[in-house]
Amino acid sequence: MEISPGNTTYWVPKYDAKMKPTVGQQFKRLEDGIEFYEKYAALVGFDVRRSGDRKNKVGKVLHKYLVCSREGFKQVAYLEKRETSETVKRRRPSNRVGCGAHIKFNTIGNGGYEVTSFEERHTHRLCEEQSKPFMKVNRKLDMGHKDFIEKCGKVNIGASKSFNLYGEMVGGVEHVGATSTDFKNHRRKILAYMKERDAQELVAKCQERKEYWPDYYFEYAVDDQQQLSRIFWADEHGRKSFAHFGDAMAFDATYKTNRYSLVFVPFTGVDNHKKSTTFATGLIAKEDVESYTWLLHHFKRAMGGEPICTTTDQDPAMKIAIANVFPTTRHRYCMWHIMTKVSDKVGANLAKNDDFRRRLNDIVWKNNSTAEEFENDCVDFGYLHTSPMLK
Template sequence: MVGSFTDIGATCVDFCNFRRDLLAYIAGADAQMVIEDMFKNKEANPDFYFDFDLNEERQLCRLFWTDAVSRKNFACFGDVMSFDATYRTNRYKLVFVPFTGVDNHKRCITFGASLIAREDVQSYTWLLKSFKTAMRHTPRCCITDQDPALKVAVPNIMPETKHRFCMWHIMSKLGDKVGTALANNSDFKKAINNTVWDETIRAPEFERRWATVMTDYNLVDHRWFSQLYEAKETWIPAYFQDIFMGGLLKTTSRSESENSYFGKFTKHHNSLVEFLMQYNRAIEEQRHNQNKLNARCEGSFPETKTPMAIERQAAVVYTIEIFYEFQPELWEGSFNCKITNKTMDDGARKYIVQETGKKLFEVTYQETTQITECSCNKFNRVGILCRHVLAVFKDEDVQEIPGRYIVPRWTRDADAQPMYDIVWKATSNTHGGNERRTVANKLWNEFYNCMGLANGWPDQMEAMLTTLQQLKATLQSATQHCNPSATPQSVIESIVNATAPSEIQIKTPSVAKNKGSGKRLKSNKEKACEKNKKKVRKCATCDKPGHDSRNCVENKELP
């Protein structure tokens, strides 16, 4: 845009020097400046919420914050949530804990974030209380890992929320617990996976399958498996069928993906001021992508494959991502599923539907109440109708999806239909920050437009340069008249949105020590995997490992 590398106004050295000046300006006021920035955000927007806590030495040890957009997103999509701690995001090794949900495009969104010095019951209790106060509601289901502190804090603070443990974290330990023989037994792995991960079965069926696996492989008295069975209601899908999960979460993979996303913006040597700046950049990008998806839904409709009215309705109602999940179900239900039997039972019609090459499914259809149930249980798991029900709809000449089977959170206007009775609205910025950003964006846009139009025309470029130089001289004169003491310090203050306090009341935190802040201890399994990945050096003479050509037996045998 500017012509070449030589025409760029700043170099890498300039950026390094600016960061040096920034850190020198912050000095010991790091935590104080972050809290002052929070107060300014609260003053500018009353819907911004934050809370913090200090230890006995008046050091910042806990911080939670969320803004109006995040609170509105929670009101619309906060039925299921997960959160997982991540480390190495700041120089004080404070643990970063973002609260993650899923929007109507099945993309991750952030409901709020926090920094805590310790991962203990007291810290998580404080954190969940702050979250509950900010949102005024709690999610129906919350997914975390098996952290001992969370096992205590979540039920105590959010008793109405069903606490679910991450299935992946549990099953990843399977190989270490059962021993090498069973870990390499494909029949055992298939049996245990079919028992644990199957979302279509009910609790009695799970218990029957579990008992069979334990008996067949002599694991009835295994302590670890006994503990898992006792805690089955906290992680097995069969015990969460009373809560609509919509295929959203059953592991903390969403939170881990969110942590990885924020990790691209933050570094382990960041100060708190830098961390907050980078966090805001990450949130801006996340919301920009969400707005792009919303605009895509508003401005276009996906291509349909059939002339069926039910598909056209789905294309209008669902977001594009959800429609492309629904479309294959409709296609399969219309062309690859056949009804093998139909009976009447207490005013309801029972269908036996068979998908090509697969087992039979039973579908119950009641025309008067439009209640349809399928033994595959896909609607309860995912939130869209399955191919077997759609095959019955085709047979019954149903022209549109009944309203009870359109889940609001998967619709295009989901953000206008909050599931909770509070709608958060961002108030206008009392200091005109939004207006200034809008004018600045327009100004940059006009500058690059003029540069593009004038490029290649020397006379036009010369006129543009003269105009800008005159404007620059005018602005410099006005700036010096209004603020004679304008220095790089004022630039730093405008970027961090805070000034260095004359008196520090909130001290910077001490470097925290948590389970993930230092060097992680690796399991024997991880060590073995890493060892297998390493290239083994081989002898150039005999092509065998363990020695080189100088010590090769074949060379020694030569005369």
Template sequence: MDVDFDDFSSSSKKRRRTVSSRCGCKAKVVFKFDGLKGYNVLSFVEEHSHFLVSGSGKQFLKSNRVLGLAHKKLVFDGAKANMGPNKTYNFAKELCGSYSNVGATCTEFKNWSRDVKLYIGDRDAQMIIEKFTDKKEMSDGFFYDYAVDEGGRLTRIFWADVIGRKNYDVFGDVISFDSTYSTNKYNMKFVPFTGLDNYKKRVVFAVGLIAKEDIDNYVWIFEVFIKCMIREPKCIVTDQCPAMKQAIPTVFTEARHRLCMWHIMKKFNQKLAKCISKMDDFKRKINALIWSIDIDPATFEVGWKDVMKEYKLESNEWLCELYNIRESWIPAYYADDPMAGLLRTTSISESENSFFDKFNRRSDTLTEFYLRYESAMEKQRHTNARLNYEGTKTMPRMDTPLLLERDAAELYTRTMFYEVQSEIMSSCYDMSINSISEEDGVKIFSIKDKRRHGKIFEVILNSVFQKETWKNI
């Protein structure tokens, strides 16, 4: 008979290799309770048909591989810190001193993690809603809302805790919103409402999960956000998502929509590298216009057209599109708008996504995602508490004898003080008053700024209204 070894080989690759521990061993001992004092040995067969387990092998016997409550808690707590069962098992070994002292193998750790996912199963969405209901009963300040489709499947959910809502009251004038991050096995998009605190650190006000990045979902989550926070922000910073562009003015009637400069600027090399030979020179000149906070819109527009003409880019479609929407991303058009530190910061949402990425995995259930989200929030708020402590227990070095600097050190957080200190130093050494004049009770100061290549600024002080305005010359 001819045998086709190729067929045999290909089929054997698909077959799972299994082993058996059965060897027909007759060794046994039988006891019988005598009903009064104890047990009697009825039968004893000593001979084994296999080798006995060695001392080092006892740890692998099924009877010695038991996952106790301590092990399960360790796996559960490790999961909240984004530690999988393998890493948790290795960590348990370090705690116990050796693998033999753990009391279980990595297989038991992985099996229990799997069993938790199976237990959650189809009840995942219901469990997270029940969790939020319990939190709402315990704290009236906790807010959540959700929506389901016709089949009863969860399609969007929003929540904000007490601390997040309080942070919004203080730091919520400018928020960053982004939805480019998938966080769970259902591919729902993570949409955090983020800002910067008084240490210029990320602070999350509220978050949501949406099934789709479309206008309907964005309108819903923006409406729920306003319902939760009561007031609108003054400015909302997003990427160039078309659905967001249409949804924001539908809900926000007062907030100004601004595009994230980081998302736009990172595309310059990708879009223009092929048509510009001297890319470094181009970027230097265009950055001087784009990032400047000293020029007015008219100056920017003239400078932009000059650069486009110099590099023969007047007909570049992408740059023409950016110029047409210049009022939504160029700082020259936001001179009078407080940007709360978001103007010269790289994408705060992108940074937030990177932060959350350390705590989450794309295979997470909703329940697992929320547990890890809470761990991430604990870390974020712990950092804030540490900075608050350090600010009250230490005093920064003073660089001038001015009382203004000392008052600033007591008033501002350490991060903000160093920026104020820099401005105080600059006013002492980099700026000089060229002239002072007065007309109808209005004082006019002519100021020369060495940091800006000797640029002259005119400061107008109206003592009647206590109002200062800045005008470029």
């Protein structure tokens, strides 16, 4: 640190003279000189900003200025009110303190560049050693970073969690070589690139699988605006599972994707180990009869038949579509959806009655009960004629 006669405090970096630029130093290319100064700044502890240049008629750079990132002062931005002529200052934080540290490159006769001006003194403290990894000049996303972010994105891991995971892998966030903001910026670029191509990429990927795996079934449809509106796919494992365990099937449209507002429709069964197995999957933009009919039609084509029994929620569109496409299938409502509506049917007071709940569950969840036995139990319960749910 030096103090000038005018009581101005300067910070002068103390580093290896071989790493410090000097007036008269020459470089064959301008990029070599810029790279040398940026490495010097990274070691010393300040960021570099490219201030300006001057070019000739053919576009060759004659003079090039690089300054400390805290050079100059931030100009105050003004906002004009639309209704009045009053102007309001927009306050934005700035780290500029009028630092004069800089370097200037000029062309020389042999086509190279020479350092003609170099100021190493700074009017602010330099970055401490433990904070240097987070400086802009030391932050760079290489191919390893980008590939890791893209792979995390495929499994729905966001940029912030990707940064933390990478930090755990390399022994701390200070060893990542980038910041969480850098990860977010690259993730945003990926999403911007995919914005107009994601649907086409999905279709192309599925078409490629269909070409290499003949047992892979895939179909899609677009709406009037040529937007992807329906997708159906079933792989070879799902089709084999349906051949063995397809007597009873359930499909539900409860889940909806966040970004595209497409309804996720899985077709699910139960194997011999009482474990869920997926037969096929669909995505639809609208929960209407036409969309469900389209899905069930392709399900029937992919599986070569229809299930004996199908269980769904109480969606009227599903009921119509199943009757049209699966004429021989027994359609039943999901018991969970039925039991969740007990409180609405019988009222809050009776729904909270423990004795009522216990007797109702004994009837509803009784195994191996015929229709006649079920109705007799309801008559004994005394609730059959008072509840439209059990009629």
